[in-house]
Amino acid sequence: MAKQDNVSVQQRQYLRREKRYARRVLLCQLGLLIAFLILWEVAGRLGWIDPFIFSGPSRIWQTTRALWNEGLLRHVAVTVGETLAGFLLGALVGTGLAVLLWFSPFLSRVGEPYLVVLNSLPKIALGPVIIVIAGAGTRAIVLMALAISLIVTVLEMLGGFHRTDAELIRMARSFGAGRAQIFRYIVFPYNVPTLFGSLKINIGLSLVGVIAGEFLVSRAGLGYLIVYGGQVFRLDLVMTGVTILTVVAALMYESVALLQKWVMRRYGH
C-alpha cells in the first residue's frame, strides 16, 4: 500500500518511467496488429494470396456489416452464453473435485491414473455420445465445453493445492488448525493465482468445446456460422466467424484478467 502523501520526486519519476514503458509496449502491440491487417489487405489486392480463400480485412468488415442485419449479435450471444456456462461449470465442478481430492489423499492416489488418462483422451471424440445423452442442442454443447475443461481444471488445481508451501501448513497446524482450516486459511488463498491461471486456460478450452459442439449440432452461434460458411463455400463467412471468435476470446480473457487484478489487489498478492 503506497502512501499517497509525501510522494518524492524520484517516486514520481519512477512512476512516469513505468507509464511510458507501458505505453510503448501498447503502441508496439497496436502497431503489429495494424501492420498485419494492412499486409493481409494488400496481399489480397495484389494477388499474393487468394482473397476468395483467405478473405481480407475489408471483406470481413463488409461481411460483418451484412451479418449485423441478419442477427449477428444473436450468434455471438449464443456462443458466449454457451462458453460461459461451460467455463463456469468447468471451474466450479473442477475446483470442487480438486478440493475433495485434496481432503482425501487416499482418494487422490486412487484417482490419479484415471485423471491422467482422461486428461489425454480427446474429449471431442465423445461428441456423438454426448449428443445421444444430452440431445442435439445447447445442453450437448455446454457438456462438450465442460468435458474439455473439467479434467484440466482438476489437475491444475489439485497440483496447486499440493504445491502449497509445507512450512505455512506447519505454521497453521502449530496453532491447532484442522484440515478444513488449513484449506481455508492457507491452501486456498495460496492458490488464488493458480485458480486464475486455470480460469484463463479454461476460456480457450471452453471455446474449443463450444465450437466443436456447434459444428455438430447447432442452428446458431459462431461455430454454426463457420460451418455454414464452409458448406455454402462462402469462406468470407468462415474468416469473419473466426475473426469475431478471436475478439470474443480476447474480451473474455481480458475480463478474467481484470477480475484477477481486482481480487489480487484485495488479497495483497
Next chain:
Amino acid sequence: MECLRLEHIGQIYHAHNGEETAIRDVSFTVEKGELLSIVGPSGCGKSTLLSIVAGLLPPTSGQVFLGGEPLRGYSPRIGYMLQKDNLLEWLTIYQNTLLGLRIRHTLTPRTRMRAETLLRTYGLWPFRDRFPSQLSGGMRQRAALIRTLAVSPDVLLLDEAFSALDYQTRLEVTDDVYAILKQEGVTTLMVTHDIPESISMGDRVLVLSGRPAVVREILPIVFEGGARTPLFCREHPAFTGYFQHIWKELSAHGETG
C-alpha cells in the same frame, strides 16, 4: 515449579529407503518461566524434538508432560515459532498477527487488544497495514513472534527463530524478545545454532549429541551482578568460560560421531 517434562522421548522416521533414528532417548525438565537453550550438531534432531513437544509429530516412544499432565497431540498452551517467519503474503501484518487467534476461535475484543498492544510494543503498529513483502527481515520476524505470543502460550518453542536476521538486528531482537518473555513469564525452549546466543538467553543450556540425539549435558548459566540481559551476559567475564565449555562438548562429540 515444573512446567514441561520430557520422558525418554525417541523418534524413528520411516521412509521407503529405510528408517532413521533421529532421537534416541531424551529426557529433561523445564521449570516454569525458565528459558532453556538447546544446542546440538546440525541434523541431530532438534527440530524433530520441538515438533514433538508442539504436538505436530507423535513420538515413537516416550511421553511429554505439560504441567504434570501427559500431553496428547496439540495443546493450545504451547506456541511454536518456526525458523521461517511463514507470514501469509496475502494478508496485512495486522491480519497476520491475528491468524493464530482466528484459527483457535479465540479472537475477542480482549485478545485483539492484546495483539494490538504487542504490535505497539514491538514497533510494528505504524506498519500494520503493510504486506509482509514490504517489511524487513527483522520486522517480519517480530510480526511472526507477535502472531505466536498473541495466543498467550504458557510455553514457547523457538526453532532458530532469529537465524535469518543479520547480526546487528539479531542482537537487538533477541534483547527485545528476552525482555518480553521474562516479563510475561513464558516458559521457553529455544533451539539455536549460535552458542553465544544459547548462553546469553538461556537460564540453562542443553547440549544434544549428534544424531541420534541423546542429552549430553544440561549446563546452568549464572551471571552474577547486574540485571541480566543478553547484552550484559555477552560482556560478562564468565561468558568465555561457558562458551569454551559448550564448544568442547559439541566438538568432542563430533569426533566420536
